[in-house]
Amino acid sequence: MKLQWRLAALRNGFQDATAYRVEFIFEFLGSAFVPAAIQWVLWYALFKIGGASEVAGMTYVDLVHYTLMSLLFSQVRGGDHDFELSEMIRSGQLSNYLLRPVGVVEFVYIRGVAPRIFIAGICLILGVILGQLFGLSGPRMIGAMFLALLGNIIHYQVGATLATTAFLWEESYSILMVKNMVVNLLSGELIPLNLFPPSLQWLWKSTPFYLYVFGPTQYALGHWSHTEFLMQIAISMLWILFGWGLIRLSWDLGMKRYLSLGG
Amino acid sequence: MNPTRYLEVYKIQFKNNFVREAVYRTNFLTAVTVDLIWMGVEISLFSVLYANTSTIGGWSREQVYFFLGVFFSSDALFTTLFQRNFWNFSDLVNKGELDILLTKPIHPLFLALSRSMNLTALFNVLLGFVISSRYATSAGFAGGWHWLEWCGWLIFGLYAALQIRFLFSIWIFWTDRSWALSRLYYQFFAFATKPDTIYPRTIRYLILTALPFGFIGSVPARALLYGLKTEEFLAALGVLMAFTAINVFLWKTGLRRYQSASS
Numbered sequence: 405m406k407l408q409w410r411l412a413a414l415r416n417g418f419q420d421a422t423a424y425r426v427e428f429i430f431e432f433l434g435s436a437f438v439p440a441a442i443q444w445v446l447w448y449a450l451f452k453i454g455g456a457s458e459v460a461g462m463t464y465v466d467l468v469h470y471t472l473m474s475l476l477f478s479q480v481r482g483g484d485h486d487f488e489l490s491e492m493i494r495s496g497q498l499s500n501y502l503l504r505p506v507g508v509v510e511f512v513y514i515r516g517v518a519p520r521i522f523i524a525g526i527c528l529i530l531g532v533i534l535g536q537l538f539g540l541s542g543p544r545m546i547g548a549m550f551l552a553l554l555g556n557i558i559h560y561q562v563g564a565t566l567a568t569t570a571f572l573w574e575e576s577y578s579i580l581m582v583k584n585m586v587v588n589l590l591s592g593e594l595i596p597l598n599l600f601p602p603s604l605q606w607l608w609k610s611t612p613f614y615l616y617v618f619g620p621t622q623y624a625l626g627h628w629s630h631t632e633f634l635m636q637i638a639i640s641m642l643w644i645l646f647g648w649g650l651i652r653l654s655w656d657l658g659m660k661r662y663l664s665l666g667g
Numbered sequence: 668m669n670p671t672r673y674l675e676v677y678k679i680q681f682k683n684n685f686v687r688e689a690v691y692r693t694n695f696l697t698a699v700t701v702d703l704i705w706m707g708v709e710i711s712l713f714s715v716l717y718a719n720t721s722t723i724g725g726w727s728r729e730q731v732y733f734f735l736g737v738f739f740s741s742d743a744l745f746t747t748l749f750q751r752n753f754w755n756f757s758d759l760v761n762k763g764e765l766d767i768l769l770t771k772p773i774h775p776l777f778l779a780l781s782r783s784m785n786l787t788a789l790f791n792v793l794l795g796f797v798i799s800s801r802y803a804t805s806a807g808f809a810g811g812w813h814w815l816e817w818c819g820w821l822i823f824g825l826y827a828a829l830q831i832r833f834l835f836s837i838w839i840f841w842t843d844r845s846w847a848l849s850r851l852y853y854q855f856f857a858f859a860t861k862p863d864t865i866y867p868r869t870i871r872y873l874i875l876t877a878l879p880f881g882f883i884g885s886v887p888a889r890a891l892l893y894g895l896k897t898e899e900f901l902a903a904l905g906v907l908m909a910f911t912a913i914n915v916f917l918w919k920t921g922l923r924r925y926q927s928a929s930s
Binding site for chain 1: 722723858866
């Protein structure tokens with residue numbers, strides 16, 4: 405039974421996301437290629453127009469490789485299912501889910517992650533094929549994608565915890581938007597995090613966001629050793645454990661305030 | 668067409684929106700916070716890049732910050748006046764809500780694009796101005812009466828954003844859902860967040876012609892800092908006129924296709 409509802413939620417989520425196939429493809433292509441083009445343009449401006457030969461120890465080719473590789477992992481990190489939780493609390497729809505014999509936070513996650521898993525599969529295949537062309541290791545690619553999927557879980561846990569502010573202030577949309585903007589910068593999706601000046605490196609190192617895109621990219625490109633990778637997996641697990649605790653705490657507290665009146 | 672009547676209607680719309688915003692006061696704080704973080708992320712991105720280089724595409728740090736000020740103001744003005752109307756645009760057509768606008772003795776498009784305003788965002792117009800003025804002198808902006816020119820270019824940017832957004836929204840007459848195109852607009856919008864001089868020739872040509880996102884902030888900032896050649900200015904006007912003509916044609920053709928609810 406436990407596995408059955410999870411599989412059903414996964415199937416339901418996938419069907420929901422792909423019901424409008426053209427939109428699904430638009431979304432996938434748009435979110436992949438435009439940010440990559442923007443990144444590439446920055447490197448172009450720095451190196452080709454500005455004439456720089458190295459930036460923070462990275463050459464033009466290094467940065468282009470980073471952009472291409474990070475493109476694959478930034479597709480996996482997303483998902484707006486934390487917004488769905490927030491809306492459920494605000495509108496009172498949460499009550500419908502509380503009647504079901506499933507954990508609402510997990511249910512929403514599984515349904516929302518379905519298209520991401522599909523995209524992760526495509527990205528993994530693309531990554532392995534491109535990796536062969538550029539002399540990158542296939543097993544490293546698989547490991548990196550695994551880390552990116554762990555990052556996806558952490559991302560949702562952070563979002564699900566922040567969504568509980570809707571129990572207090574009715575809406576948490578703005579907080580979730582702010583979280584996404586910060587993640588954009590600190591996950592390594594916009595620029596490699598080693599471009600941060602040394603005095604600001606602590607900024608990204610003290611959050612789990614670098615595990616979403618920067619970490620997997622570093623490992624896939626061979627910039628992290630296997631030992632470093634395993635250490636980062638362990639760190640991810642600790643963040644997941646911490647996130648699980650945060651969800652339990654924030655939802656227990658939130659449910660005590662929940663009135664199911666809608667808004 | 669009686670301009671006084673349009674002005675009168677606009678005044679009423681403004682008043683209604685003001686009353687609504689005054690009711691949701693906390694919305695003001697959250698919306699301003701979100702925009703502040705967004706501005707912070709954009710500024711941080713350039714700060715990190717400028718920590719590694721002194722110019723990007725020939726633009727100094729101060730010039731880019733001046734550009735960001737212009738861009739933030741221009742975008743905030745669009746958000747204030749039009750953004751919500753575009754979010755509701757698909758409902759107008761899909762749910763047949765356009766019917767009621769068609770029966771009014773005033774142009775339906777005027778009503779469709781002026782019904783909802785986000786007056787909170789006016790604060791961000793001011794913030795953009797503060798950023799621009801903070802870096803104006805060091806960026807090489809002449810100041811003085813040229814601030815009037817700054818306002819003029821802001822309106823130019825607003826008009827460009829309106830035309831581009833309209834072109835991405837009008838397809839609702841032909842498609843079931845338009846959110847993928849809206850998302851695509853925001854993906855491409857990222858091109859507006861960087862000065863056009865940093866782009867390679869092809870992309871630069873594109874964002875100054877077919878997808879003129881460069882007109883929102885980049886061309887105005889460049890005009891204010893360096894001035895535009897007459898042929899550049901005429902080309903920009905030509906592009907905007909072409910966009911206007913295409914949009915008017917599509918609106919008229921779309922209206923002929925419109926079949927009220929569920930069209």
